[in-house]
Every structure is written in C-alpha cells, then in structure tokens.
Amino acid sequence: MDKSMLKGMAVGGLAMVVLGAGAVGGYKTIAQPKVAEVVAVKEVTETVVTPRERCDNVQVRHQAPVQDPNRITGTAIGGLAGGLLGSQIGGGSGKTIATIAGAAGGAYAGNRVQADMQQKDVVTTTERRCRTVSDKSKKLVGYDVTYRLDGKSGQVRTSFKPGATLPVKNGQVVTTAPRVS
Known part of the structure; x- marks a missing residue:
C-alpha cells in the first residue's frame, strides 16, 4: 500500500466519523418529542378579600x-x-x-x-348605622399541570388551561400561552 492510499483511507475514515456524528446529532434532534402528554390539570385559586361599607336603618329608642x-x-x-x-x-x-x-x-x-x-316617655327614631364588611371571592391564578414526557412525570404551573398536550422545545415543556392568530 502506498502512502497516498493510506492518506485517502485516513481522510475517508475521518470523514465517516464526522458524518456519522452529525447524523446522530441530527437524529437526536429529529427524535426529540414535540409534545408532552397532559395527565392532570388543577385550578390554582387565591382568596381575595374586598372591604365595603354596609349601612342599615335601625330603630333606636331615646328618652323623650x-x-x-x-x-x-x-x-x-x-x-x-x-x-x-x-x-x-x-x-x-x-x-x-x-x-x-x-x-x-x-x-x-x-x-x-x-x-x-x-x-x-320614649321617642323612637330611625338612625343609619354603617360598618365595614369583607366580601370574599376566589381569583384564578393559574393551573398546576402534571405531564408525562419520555416516560417521566413532571409538574409545571401555567397561566392558561392546557389541552391534552403541552408543546416541548429543546427537551423542555413550554409553559407560556400559545399565541392566538
């Protein structure tokens, strides 16, 4: 075997390694899942207390x-x-x-x-009496979502109610709301 043939085989082998590595990387990119399966969704709420004034007319008896x-x-x-x-x-x-x-x-x-x-001897009058009362209500904060990705379970909080799947980008679940066109 001459030297040029050895060089050719070395360059060819090196080219195969480089091409093979690129193909494996490309395959990994293609083989990554695009969505995660949503297993459970739970609403997350917080209690909001809103004060307001409540007034009533009350009958009051006074000495005449x-x-x-x-x-x-x-x-x-x-x-x-x-x-x-x-x-x-x-x-x-x-x-x-x-x-x-x-x-x-x-x-x-x-x-x-x-x-x-x-x-x-008493006189009855009507007086307006006011006091502060608190109204309580529930406010939706987000959703705790349990998902399955590559056979593993995970949990994230989203600001939107997801469907059956969540998008995956670079191996990570996307938790931002999808854009509506």
Whole structure:
C-alpha cells in the first residue's frame, strides 16, 4: 500500500466519523418529542378579600326631652290632692295636721309618679348605622399541570388551561400561552 492510499483511507475514515456524528446529532434532534402528554390539570385559586361599607336603618329608642325636670307639676297636683284628702279627716287642729300631712304625702307621691312617667316617655327614631364588611371571592391564578414526557412525570404551573398536550422545545415543556392568530 502506498502512502497516498493510506492518506485517502485516513481522510475517508475521518470523514465517516464526522458524518456519522452529525447524523446522530441530527437524529437526536429529529427524535426529540414535540409534545408532552397532559395527565392532570388543577385550578390554582387565591382568596381575595374586598372591604365595603354596609349601612342599615335601625330603630333606636331615646328618652323623650323632659319639659319639667324638677317635676313641679306632679308635686303641685299631688300636694293639692293630698291636702284635699287630708282635710276630709278629723276635726279642729287634727284636721289641720291631717291636711298638712296629706299635702306633704301627696306632693311626694306626685313627684315620684311624674318621675316614673318621664322615665317611660320614649321617642323612637330611625338612625343609619354603617360598618365595614369583607366580601370574599376566589381569583384564578393559574393551573398546576402534571405531564408525562419520555416516560417521566413532571409538574409545571401555567397561566392558561392546557389541552391534552403541552408543546416541548429543546427537551423542555413550554409553559407560556400559545399565541392566538
């Protein structure tokens, strides 16, 4: 064998190795899966709390304004009535004492009766009462997706609800939403 033939075989062998390696790399690129099979999809939500003001009309009872805070009317009427009743009892100086005692007792009783009536005298009004309440709602955040790729399971979170498959690029699952044309 001469030298040129050996060189030719060496160059040819080297060319075969280079071409073979390129073919294997190209095959690997062609043989990579284009999609991953979606096994399960679970919605991910968060609770959103929104405060708002709630107002109601409420019936409220108040003590009515007092026209006679010293209860003079009740004292005077009670004193007159007691004096009249006392004057009906006895005679002479006993009658005078009975009239005075009746007037004093009647005045006290009239004062107490008017005080009791003033306490029970109420006025009902309607007042608007407001308070802050919180409304709770669910907000969709995304989807937890379980997938199978090359016989292995994995999980990703997407912002969109996937179909039966997810696209795969360079051996990785694509989690961005597909563009709608």
